[in-house]
Amino acid sequence: MPAPERVPPGPVTTAASGSELSGSAPAGSVTALLSEGELTVLGRIPAASNAVLHCAVVHQGRRAACVYKPVAGEQPLWDFPDGTLAQREVAAHEVCAALGWELVPPTVLREGPYGPGMVQLWIDQPEDAPEEPGAGAGTAAPGAAGAPGLVPVGRLLALADAERPAPAGWRAIGLAEVPGGGTALLVHADDARLRRLAVLDAVINNSDRKGGHLLTTADGRLYGIDHGVTFHTDDKLRTLLWGWAGEPLPDEALTALGRLAAALGEDEPLTTRLAALVTPAELAALRDRVAALLASGTHPVPSGEWPAIPWPPV
Structure with a gap:
């Protein structure tokens, strides 16, 4: 039976009072809510290759909407080990936080109604026209x-x-x-938020950065989601964000990469957490990618050995 069919489908509904916590809430409080709260499945999000469930999580009087991706609902892939996509999503959040950027919604690994899986804070999307470029970069380019x-x-x-x-x-x-x-x-x-995300994708070796994986909020935040196919040891960077290919990395990116390199030391807490989520070879490859970006000081360019752009792109 295909993986998505292992979880009974249901209509997607919205939490009764909306999310009391959001991506702008303190990270510790959100993590505790996602990790320890009671998880209730509200429905299934259609058109996803893996099982993606819309849920409500409640803990100590606090409530939020979230996404739950059970490992049991993951489709097998030819180039990634079975049952590892949820861990990679959590690892992407860990690395992003170590860079000092809030580009990946709070994400945890926990037990749920259909077994272990990834649980991530739901990001509300404003129902308005496409956003103007530069909205998060302090520029005034036309939309x-x-x-x-x-x-x-x-x-x-x-x-x-x-x-x-x-x-x-x-x-x-x-x-x-x-x-x-x-x-x-x-x-x-040409947006500073997207540029940071392009750097993150290069670091985690994201092989599926589509337009539909970009979420913007009413208060101007940008989030990237769907990081299950990341951290491979081979170069699999496949993204829409090639607009800065070959250009010098911004100073803020170099500073963030230096911070991450230090956090990936042998005895550092981040290394210990990542070791439980990815393989030793993948952790070593992560360190190598960070070192290569710091050494070159430039955004990567397509390798030519792998399709550079996901299709469909949106």
Whole structure:
């Protein structure tokens, strides 16, 4: 039986009073809630390759919505060991926190109604038009919805004229076929938040950074989700965020990478936690990637040995 069918489907509902805790709440309080709270499945999120359940978690009078991905609902993959995607999601959050960035929602590994799995804080999405590029970077670039020749594709992504350079405030990803047999230039926003996420993806070797994995909040925060296919020992970086490829890393990224390198020392607490989530070879490869980024001082470029862009990209 395919993995998603092992968990009974159900309608996705919203917690009665919404999330009392959010990504902006103190990290310790959110972690305790997710780890120790009573988890109730509200429904299943459709169109996911693995079982993804929308839940409510309650602990000591506090309540939040969350996502629960049971290990039992993971589809087997040819290039990743079975039953390890949940651990990799938690490891991605650990590494992001060590960088000093709040780009991955609080994520824990725990028992749930369908066995062990990953539980992650739910991030509410504002129901409005696609976000303007630079919204988190202190710039004033025009939004896709109002820029001539730009067609919004989700949030922070757009299609532009393939015969011209990327418009101001946008970074080119690559050419994409569009309905009718034409070709357009796929672009992402030139946004400091996305740039940090591009660095994180290079660090954790993310092989599936799609547009649908980018979540923005009403208060201007950006989160990346779905980090199950990460930390492989081979170079598998596959992402939409190639707009800075080959360019110097910002000073803040170099500082964050230095902080992470120190936290990955042999006897450091982060190393101990990661050792329970990924293999020794994957941990060594993580250290190597951090060292390589610090040595080069530049954003990585596609290797040419692996598809550089996930498809579909959104």
